[in-house]
Amino acid sequence: MKTRIYKADDLAYDHVREDIRTTILAGRNVVFPTETVYGIGANAIDETGIRRIYDVKGRPSDNPLILHIADADDVTKYVTTIRPYAKRMMERFWPGPLTLVFDKSEIVPDAITGGLDTVGIRLPDSAIARDIIRIAGVPICAPSANISGRPSATLLEHVIDDFSGKVDIIIDGGKTPVGIESTVVDVTGDHSVILRPGMISRAMLAEIDNLVSVNEQSGLEKAPKSPGMKYKHYAPKGELVIIDGAVESVVSTILERLKQHGTQGDQCAVITTSEYQNKFPEDVVFVIGDADDDETIAANLFAILREADQRGMTHIYSMAFASGPHAEAIMNRLLKAADGRIITV
Numbered sequence: 001m002k003t004r005i006y007k008a009d010d011l012a013y014d015h016v017r018e019d020i021r022t023t024i025l026a027g028r029n030v031v032f033p034t035e036t037v038y039g040i041g042a043n044a045i046d047e048t049g050i051r052r053i054y055d056v057k058g059r060p061s062d063n064p065l066i067l068h069i070a071d072a073d074d075v076t077k078y079v080t081t082i083r084p085y086a087k088r089m090m091e092r093f094w095p096g097p098l099t100l101v102f103d104k105s106e107i108v109p110d111a112i113t114g115g116l117d118t119v120g121i122r123l124p125d126s127a128i129a130r131d132i133i134r135i136a137g138v139p140i141c142a143p144s145a146n147i148s149g150r151p152s153a154t155l156l157e158h159v160i161d162d163f164s165g166k167v168d169i170i171i172d173g174g175k176t177p178v179g180i181e182s183t184v185v186d187v188t189g190d191h192s193v194i195l196r197p198g199m200i201s202r203a204m205l206a207e208i209d210n211l212v213s214v215n216e217q218s219g220l221e222k223a224p225k226s227p228g229m230k231y232k233h234y235a236p237k238g239e240l241v242i243i244d245g246a247v248e249s250v251v252s253t254i255l256e257r258l259k260q261h262g263t264q265g266d267q268c269a270v271i272t273t274s275e276y277q278n279k280f281p282e283d284v285v286f287v288i289g290d291a292d293d294d295e296t297i298a299a300n301l302f303a304i305l306r307e308a309d310q311r312g313m314t315h316i317y318s319m320a321f322a323s324g325p326h327a328e329a330i331m332n333r334l335l336k337a338a339d340g341r342i343i344t345v
């Protein structure tokens with residue numbers, strides 16, 4: 001298949017809009033940018049395109065897809081109940097990087113929920129994403145546009161690497177600004193439960209529901225409430241290890257490791273903030289941002305993991321980024337990418 005790539009500006013042309021609309025309605029896939037990461041989209045109320053997403057991504061079929069809408073009022077079509085605190089979260093954080101999990105209505109196909117009675121819904125802040133949903137005229141399910149297990153795509157080139165020739169259309173929206181996926185919150189109970197941390201942080205949610213909790217199972221247990229959390233995620237090809245602790249010790253530990261690898265012909269990378277880049281040899285350093293700017297750290301995380309892959313890095317050492325307001329979200333992704341390998345020094 002030859003993939004058609006359009007620029008965001010091309011959405012002004014009728015023939016491009018028609019191509020997107022007919023492609024989605026034919027049960028095929030369109031990759032488009034959202035404010036979090038790129039998503040691979042299909043008609044959320046027709047199984048053909050949904051099945052194709054699972055196939056193309058290699059996604060396990062019990063890992064549900066998030067339904068994306070362009071107008072908040074549409075949520076009522078797909079859910080049975082909206083609790084008052086959920087309504088307040090929608091008013092405060094939509095459009096934005098927050099997915100709410102509701103009890104689903106009949107029209108939501110089991111194919112997107114992995115057989116659950118609930119559905120995750122998000123109203124994206126990205127004008128391009130909302131335009132795509134409106135062009136299609138149907139809700140769009142759109143998991144992250146990466147081969148399952150790989151780092152999510154935040155740049156067009158990542159999407160092309162994973163999906164060129166495998167999807168009908170890719171929309172180029174440049175770099176996605178948030179850089180990590182939405183916060184997923186279960187709003188079916190008396191109080192909210194965070195199933196996946198994200199840039200809408202626990203502190204921000206607590207302003208609305210002061211008893212917000214975190215699903216302690218996320219990630220490890222047999223039957224986590226958010227099925228996606230049990231799978232391998234975000235992994236670069238090289239072996240990623242996080243080194244945590246006082247900066248001096250972290251730096252000396254990483255330098256020691258680099259020295260050991262030096263004699264073995266390994267390709268090493270170090271992910272660090274700008275403050276410490278001079279501590280390491282120039283050719284191994286990947287600067288993720290400034291230590292006090294964790295929005296930028298989040299925005300660059302997946303792109304750095306992908307770049308390390310492109311440059312053939314076999315061993316990647318990362319500092320921990322655990323002190324800012326978005327530490328929970330960033331460390332969730334980094335730890336999964338490292339498959340839990342963290343050394344405290």
Ligand code: AMP
Binds near residue numbers: 118195226
């Ligand atoms: P992705 O689309 O790749 O960003 O992944 C979507 C995430 O949302 C996965 O971790 C899913 O398990 C989670 N999710 C989607 N729908 C639901 C749902 N109905 N209940 C619980 N988690 C969900």
Ligand code: MG
Binds near residue numbers: 152181
């Ligand atoms: Mg994903």
